Amino acid sequence: MRPKRETGFSIAIICALPVEADAVEALFDETYDRLGKFYPKRPGDANSYINGRIGEHNVVLCYMPGMGKGSAASVASSLLVSYTGIQLALVVGICGGAPYPSSNTQIFLGDVIISDAVVEYDFGGQYPSGFQRKTDVKDILGRPDRAIRTLLAALKARKTHIEFQDKMSQHLCIIQQSEARWQHPESDDILFEASYHHKHYRKDSSVRCCCFSGGSSDDICKDARKTNCSSLGCDENRVRRRRDGTEASKASVHIGKIASADTVMKSGEHRDEITSKEGVIGFEMEGAGVWDNVSCIVVKGVCDYADSHKNKTWQAYAAATGASAAKTFLEYWRPMHGEVREHHWMVSFPKNPQFVGRQYEINQVEKFISVLDGPRELAITGLGGVGKTQVALELAYRIRDRDSECSVFWIPCTSLESVEQAYLSIAKALGIQDVKPTEAKEQVRNNLSQASAGKWLLIFDNADDREMWIPDNNATTALKNFLPQSNQGHILFTTRNRQLAVDLAGHTVISIPEFDEETGMKFLEKTLIQKDLLNDNDAANTLLTRLAFLPLAITQAVAYINRNRIEQLSDYIQLLEEQESEIVELLSENFQDKWRYKDIQNPVATTWLISFQQIQHLNELAADYLSYTACVNPRNIPRSFLPQPTSKKRIDAIGLLKAYSFVNEQAGSSCISLHRLVHLATRNWMKKNHRFVQWIFKTADRLDEVFPDSDPANRQRERYIGLLQKVGDCLYSDGRYNEAEALFSDMMALQLRKIGNEHPDTLTSMANLASTYGNQGRWKEAEELELQVMEIRKRVLGNEHPATLASMANLASTYRNQG
Incomplete structure (x- = not known):
């Protein structure tokens, strides 16, 4: 995962030559930045950098302005000005090899040397008896730190060493496929006797050179240095070892001391002397300078034998083997203690201090996430307004507090546009440069699918629209096609649609129920401004019951109570007992809630x-x-x-x-x-x-x-008397009297049987049926029913009751219509 800033880089790779840096960059798994466009240098830093990723490590590749310890020391010092989080520097490139470092070991061109110590062999004093080196860097600057020593010791073990070389060969094949210059040169690997110098041995009368006129046998002219052995005519009889270039062998890895100095080693005799005295296996010019500033490992491919016969034929191949070994080394390297991986926090809402309950559901999700080989996709499902978003939000904050290395990303799925905008924001946070909106989803998926992304949790909230995820036409743009896959990552969906939850997360689906009574009371206690309202425990329980223990409904009610300073919960309960239209109006009133999306409906009646x-x-x-x-x-x-x-x-x-x-x-x-x-x-x-x-x-x-008739077997019909009354009223008002008559007749029969002829509802049904008869012109039947209604009301309610008087008026009207 791309770091947000320079402190997210813990590995530096330092190269002295362009060919060395080119080989390293060719093995980058991802390039983040080039020459400070995204990661600007701080004042005082004169280096040039390329930033990228090798495996799971964020790496800064540093160019040196020239060779030598002094240049290396300056570069390493400037590096730490801008990149303060560097824990390990690899000096990667090419070097000279000691062909026979021991009696049972041979080093060939193309082999790789990894340092476990650096010997600064030109650091000392010149005395009459000769040059005396003071000591090696291991004593002056200290040994490599414990993590490096431990890993190098492990790499010397036989099986691990073989495995390392095999992996290095795989990386070498990859770089060789990328560009022809990294191929084996197919030149013979020739080692001359140490005392046999690369110089003119046959005097040409037309040429005067120091090869003959110099005061020492070590003198070599410039022309000789520029000419290869074949053209110069180096004596084949003085060849000590030869390996045919057509039989390229697998490069070997050697771990040991490496000699470092400000001068290029070009003397076979001097090479062998230092090899014997100091126990070194290679020669280079930068390691000691870097070592003085940061923990350092030298990883270099052997391009010559550090004698006068050295040339550039093997440089590109040796740079490739060195870079391949460095990449392999980083596969074994684990971040040192104290190194903090870059992580991201992109969550839409602040932490909700009013969150209560849900411990069982959250523990279930955390259990699934914590299992090593557990499910990677999980889903939270439940009724709209039940609090799925709040559960996911609480989980996100718990993971952030518990695991500082885990990135958390939140994607609101309220619309396709909101999803695409969230993906674009995540892409930018991950450091994906110049990302196009149409490519953001794919690039985020690819980035998070890499091991280098580290641990992450991706939350898709309100994933309710099936067409967005799994369209019927199996379109390639379906969001399900852009879900990252990683052993370190988890995806959490919240959705109202349990069927979609199963399709996205398989069996790992957790249902969120309404509040229970205890949780509902805790929620009221946290959210009500006037806490004394809860002194009426019965009213509080009644309120929760009337609101079906639904968190959204309770939140809306509390907002209304707080805003209007209602003095008793029973006052709000009374509002819930009004006519349906008034209840709907109450539950449709919008309210402010910072933990819900602004572009979706909040009220219960519209959610x-x-x-x-x-x-x-x-x-x-x-x-x-x-x-x-x-x-x-x-x-x-x-x-x-x-x-x-x-x-x-x-x-x-x-x-x-x-x-x-x-x-x-x-x-x-x-x-x-x-x-x-x-x-x-x-x-x-x-x-x-x-x-x-x-x-x-x-x-x-x-x-x-x-229920085609009034047969007593159809007992279920009794439940629908209220509905029949409403339907009958609609039919009556529309003038559909025959249909209304059938319903009113059925209602009356049911009520007579269930509640008797003196019940007000029965009498109302009889009056409605009589009125329907009248509109049908069936006055005699209307008269009989109205007479019954009037007599019963006289007996039950008395002569002066309004209902009795209404019955008398209806009967009189019927008599009048009959003439």
């Missing part, structure tokens, strides 16, 4: 509108079932009341309503129940869309189909 529309789109029969159930008592609705298509269609339709938590059924029961507040919201939705009256008639027709 499910989007769900209604999604159900309409997904399953027309399910939408019809919802409309039927909204027209009757929401409790214990017989399945037989709903239209009965094929079994699969019925199961699919009810299954979708259950997936949205709109309906539920008890095991073994043939009835379903609609959530009370959903019932109210559905009726409101139907009225706003001018569909309510239409469905009242459809429901009445369905009742006639299911």
Whole structure:
């Protein structure tokens, strides 16, 4: 995962030559920045950098202005000005090799040397007896730190050493496929005797050079230095060792001391002397300078034998083997203690101090996330307004507080535009440069799928729209195609649609129920301004019950109570006992909540509108079932009341309503129940869309189909007397008297049997039926019913009761209409 700033880089790679840096960059897994466009240098830093990633490590590649310890020391010192988090520096490139460092070891061109110590062999004094080196860097600057020593010791073990070389060969193959210059030179690997110098041995009368006229046998002219052995005519009889270039062997890795100085080693005799005296295996010019500033490892490919016969033929190949070894080394290197991986926090809401309960559900999610090989996708599902977002939010903050290395990203799925904008923001945070909106989702997926991204949690909140995730046409733009996969990452969905939750997260689905009484009371205690309102415990329980223990409904009620300074909870409860239209108006009133999205409906009466529309789109029969159930008592609705298509269609339709938590059924029961507040919201939705009256008639027709007569066996019909009254009133007002008569007649028969002829509801039904008879011109039948109603009301209510007087007036009107 790309660091936000320079402190996120812990590994530096320092190269003295362009060919060395080119080889290293060729093995980058990702390039973040070039020459400080994204990561600007601080004042006092004159270096040039390329930033990128090798494996799981964020790496800064540093160019040196020239070779030598002094230049290396200056570069390392400046490096730490801008990159204060560097824990390890690798000096990577090419070097001279000691061909016979020991009696049982040989080093060849293309092999790799890794330092476990650096010997600064030109650091000392010149005495009459000769040059005396003071000591090695191991004593002056200290040994490599413990983490480096431990790893190097492990790499010397036989099996690990073989594994290391195999991995290095794989990386070498990759770089060689990228560019031809990294291939094996296919030149013979020739080692001359140490005392045999690369110089003119045959005097040309036309040429005067120091090879002959110099005062020492070590003198070599410039022309000789520029000429290769073949052209110069170096004596083949003085070759000590030769390896055929057509038989390229796998490069070997050698771990040991490396000699470092400000001068290039070009003497075989001097090389062997230092090799024997100091126990070194290679020669280079930068390691000692870097070592003085930061923990350092030298990793270099052998391009010559540090003698006068050295040339550039093997440099590119040696640079490639050195870079391949460095990348392999980093695969074994683990971040040192105290190194903090760059992490990201992108969450839409502040922590909610009013959050209560849900411990069981949160513990379930945390348990799944903590399992080493556990599920990578999880889903939280439940009724809209039940608090899924708040559970996810609480989980996000707990993970942030518990694991500082885990990045958390929050994507609101309220619309496709909001998803795309969130992906674009994440891409920028991850340091993906010049990202196009159309490519952001793919690039974020690829970035988070890499091991270098570290630990992360990706939360898709309000993932309710199936078409957005799994469209029917299997479009490649479906969001499911852009989910990252990583052993260190987890994805959490919150959704109202349990079916979609199963499709996205498999069996790892956690349901969020409404509050229980204890949690509901705690929530009221945290959110009400006037705490003394809770002194009336019965009123508080009644309020929670009337609001169906739904967190959103309780939040809305508390906002109304706080804003209007209501003195008693019973006052708000009384509002919930008004006529349906007034209750809907109360529950439709908007309120402020900083933990909900600004662009979606907050009030209870409107929060499910989007769900209604999604159900309409997904399953027309399910939408019809919802409309039927909204027209009757929401409790214990017989399945037989709903239209009965094929079994699969019925199961699919009810299954979708259950997936949205709109309906539920008890095991073994043939009835379903609609959530009370959903019932109210559905009726409101139907009225706003001018569909309510239409469905009242459809429901009445369905009742006639299911309960065709007044047979006592049809006891279920008694539950729908209130509905029949409303339907009958609608039919009567529309002048559909024959249909109204049938309903009023059925109602009267049911009421006579159930509550008797003296009950006010029965008398109302008799009066309604008499009035219907009158409008049909059936005056005699109307007269008989009105006479019965009047006599009963006289006896029960008295002659002067308003209802009795109304009956007398109705009877008089009937007499008048009969003449």
